[in-house]
Structure formats: C-alpha cells, structure tokens
Amino acid sequence: MRGSEYAQLRAFVAVVEHGSFVRAAAHLGMSASALSQTIRQLEERLDVRLLNRTTRSVSPSDAGARLLLRLQPALNEVDAALAGVTQTPGSPPSGRLRINAPRVAAIHYLAPLIGPFLNTYPGVSLDIVTDERLVDMVASGFDVGIRLGESLDQDMVAVELSGHLEMMVVASPAYIEQFGTPHTPHDLSEHQCLSYRWPTDGSLYRWEFERGGERLAVSVNGPLVVTEPEMLTRVALEGAGIAYLFEHQVREHITSGRLVHLLPEWTPAFPGFYLYYPTQRQMAPALRAFVDFVKKPMPPDS
Structure with a gap:
C-alpha cells in the first residue's frame, strides 16, 4: 500500500468517526x-461511493459500512504495532482513546476514574461518547x-467496572401513606408509577423482577414518562409516584428515610457494568x- 492510499483510508475513517x-x-x-478531495480520490480509486453526504450530515454508505467493518480493526492493529515500536521502553503512554458508554455508567462509574487517570497519564487524552444503543464498537x-x-459479546475481553448492581423500587413515606404499599409486582398496576422511555426506539421500559426462578417484566402506568432517569429520584422524593432506579441513585435517601425500599425480595443483584474491548494481538500502550x-x-475515599 502506497502512503497516499493509507492516508486516504485514514481520512475515510476520520470522517465517519467525527460525522463531519x-x-x-x-x-x-x-x-x-x-x-x-482525498475522499473523492479514494472513491474514484475504488469506483464506489463510500459516504452519503447531505448539507447537515455525513454517514457511510452500505459499501462504506462494509469497508469500515474490515478496515477499523486492521488500522487499530497498525496503530498498536506502531505505538509499540515508536514508544521508548519505560516512557509514559500517550495517545487518544475513544470510549463508548451508557450515560448512567459514564456518570457513576467512569467519571470518578477520569481525573485520577489523566493525572497519572497526562500524555493520554480521552474522547467519551455516551450512548444508550448497543453500538458495534469496532465499526x-x-x-x-x-x-x-x-x-x-463473546469475542470481547471484559473487565469488571461496577461490581454487581441492584435495582430498587422506591417511594416516599408520603406516597405510601396516601396510596398504600404494593406487595407484589402485579400490584404496581394499581399505583402511580414513574416511567422511563428508551431513547433508542421510544418504547417504554418494562420493570424487571425475579424471585425464586420466576421472572416478570411488568408494564407500568403513571403520571410521568421520561428519557432521563436521573429526574425520577427527585420526583419520587416529592411523593408523586413510585420509581424503579439503580441502588446507587437512591441509597442515601433510603438511609435517611426520605424513600422507602419496596419489593426488595423481587430485585436481586445482577452482573453490573464491564469495560470491554476487542481481543488484540497488539494493544496500544494508552x-x-x-x-x-x-x-x-x-x-476508599475516591
């Protein structure tokens, strides 16, 4: 591959990554x-359109998506190999890492690591994108x-990030005094529940429960639907309904008595968030x- 051809491929990947x-x-x-002009030369050389261009956005065509799927891992291997050769043994790592994470994981589990990591490795920069979709990380x-x-995915290397997690059904004492306590997940149909809508497809999240091998996915109704679950803690504290949230979002309010933990036997702990990356023969130092x-x-105090 000539140098100009490699530069064209690099340029194509950069346009897709940045969307502009x-x-x-x-x-x-x-x-x-x-x-x-570089992208135009690449498309002419391959005799295929790789990018769909509009006045507002750029996205890969079907052919471009297929090329990216094969090209990205190969370029990552090249980058890792070059980094391993050019980096002086014993010198601190450098380079840029792009990280994809759902918002709740980014805020509660990734963010506390970022400052200490950047202070330890000032030569490394991080580009973090929050996204609720299960994206193809490599592509x-x-x-x-x-x-x-x-x-x-089975072909990924996984590193535990959060430990086991637990969801909690919570309501304020004022709500319980007015509307009573649900004793089973089915009782939630008679209550004012605060709902979450998936931003990916617009569907309403069905609250998931498990006890003694029995699993339920319950559709709930109530006065509020959001795409930002962080809002629900405040609304539940005001007594406007029952919320279904991560334990870390409501822990302090349960301890203080401002929220009550409901149906605890129906929400066992489950495997939490993992950092994952493709299996690579060469791993970039960063x-x-x-x-x-x-x-x-x-x-402990972090």
Missing part, C-alpha cells in the same frame, strides 16, 4: 476542502466500551494503561 468533514479535517490537521471507531454484563488502571482498586 469540518471536524475530521480539524482532527487530521488539514483543510475541509483537501479532505473532501464505530471506539477503542473501549462499557456495557452491562448481560449484553457483552489502552493497556487504561485497562490496568480500571483493574486497580481505587482508594
């Missing part, structure tokens, strides 16, 4: 017009992702440093 010629050009240190140009254990940092226990 302007942003990709800034990342590559070239003008948008020069980048557009989307991410180095690392975060998912619940139940959603991990990725290795980040994975090792996640594996290392944080100090």
Whole structure:
C-alpha cells in the first residue's frame, strides 16, 4: 500500500468517526476542502461511493459500512504495532482513546476514574461518547466500551467496572401513606408509577423482577414518562409516584428515610457494568494503561 492510499483510508475513517468533514479535517490537521478531495480520490480509486453526504450530515454508505467493518480493526492493529515500536521502553503512554458508554455508567462509574487517570497519564487524552444503543464498537471507531454484563459479546475481553448492581423500587413515606404499599409486582398496576422511555426506539421500559426462578417484566402506568432517569429520584422524593432506579441513585435517601425500599425480595443483584474491548494481538500502550488502571482498586475515599 502506497502512503497516499493509507492516508486516504485514514481520512475515510476520520470522517465517519467525527460525522463531519469540518471536524475530521480539524482532527487530521488539514483543510475541509483537501479532505473532501482525498475522499473523492479514494472513491474514484475504488469506483464506489463510500459516504452519503447531505448539507447537515455525513454517514457511510452500505459499501462504506462494509469497508469500515474490515478496515477499523486492521488500522487499530497498525496503530498498536506502531505505538509499540515508536514508544521508548519505560516512557509514559500517550495517545487518544475513544470510549463508548451508557450515560448512567459514564456518570457513576467512569467519571470518578477520569481525573485520577489523566493525572497519572497526562500524555493520554480521552474522547467519551455516551450512548444508550448497543453500538458495534469496532465499526464505530471506539477503542473501549462499557456495557452491562448481560449484553457483552463473546469475542470481547471484559473487565469488571461496577461490581454487581441492584435495582430498587422506591417511594416516599408520603406516597405510601396516601396510596398504600404494593406487595407484589402485579400490584404496581394499581399505583402511580414513574416511567422511563428508551431513547433508542421510544418504547417504554418494562420493570424487571425475579424471585425464586420466576421472572416478570411488568408494564407500568403513571403520571410521568421520561428519557432521563436521573429526574425520577427527585420526583419520587416529592411523593408523586413510585420509581424503579439503580441502588446507587437512591441509597442515601433510603438511609435517611426520605424513600422507602419496596419489593426488595423481587430485585436481586445482577452482573453490573464491564469495560470491554476487542481481543488484540497488539494493544496500544494508552489502552493497556487504561485497562490496568480500571483493574486497580481505587482508594476508599475516591
């Protein structure tokens, strides 16, 4: 492969990753017009359209998506190999890592690690994208992702991030005094429940329960539907309904008595969030440093 061909492929990946010629050009240190010409030369050489362009967005065509699926892992291998050769043994790692994570994991489990990691490895930069979709990490140009254990692909290396998690059904004492206490998940149909809508497909989340091998997915109704679950804690505290949230979102309010934990026997702990990345023969030093940092226990006061 000639140098110009490699540069064209790099340019194509950058445009897809950034979703914009302007942003990709800034990342590559070239003008948008020069980048557009580079992509045009690549498409002419391959005799196929790789990108769908509109006035507002850029996205890969079917052919472009197929190329990216095969190309991204190969370029990652090249990057890792070059980093291993060019980095002086014993020198601190450097480079950029792109991380994909659902919002709740990014805020509650990833964010506390970022400051200490960047202070330890000032040569590494992080590009974190929050997304509720189960994206193809490799095809989307991410180095690392975060998912619940139940959603991990078999061909990925997984590192535990959060430990086991627990969902909790909660309501304020004022709500319980007015409307009573549900004793089974089926009783929730008679209560004012605060609902969550999946931002990916617009469907309402069905509350999941399990006890003694019995599993239920319950559709609930109530006065509120949101796509941002962080809102629900405050609404539940005001006595406006019953919420279904992660334990870490309501722990302090249960301890203080401002919220009551309902149906605890129906919400056992489950495998939590994992850091995951593709199996690689060569791992870039920045990725290795980040994975090792996640594996290392944080100090108790962190």
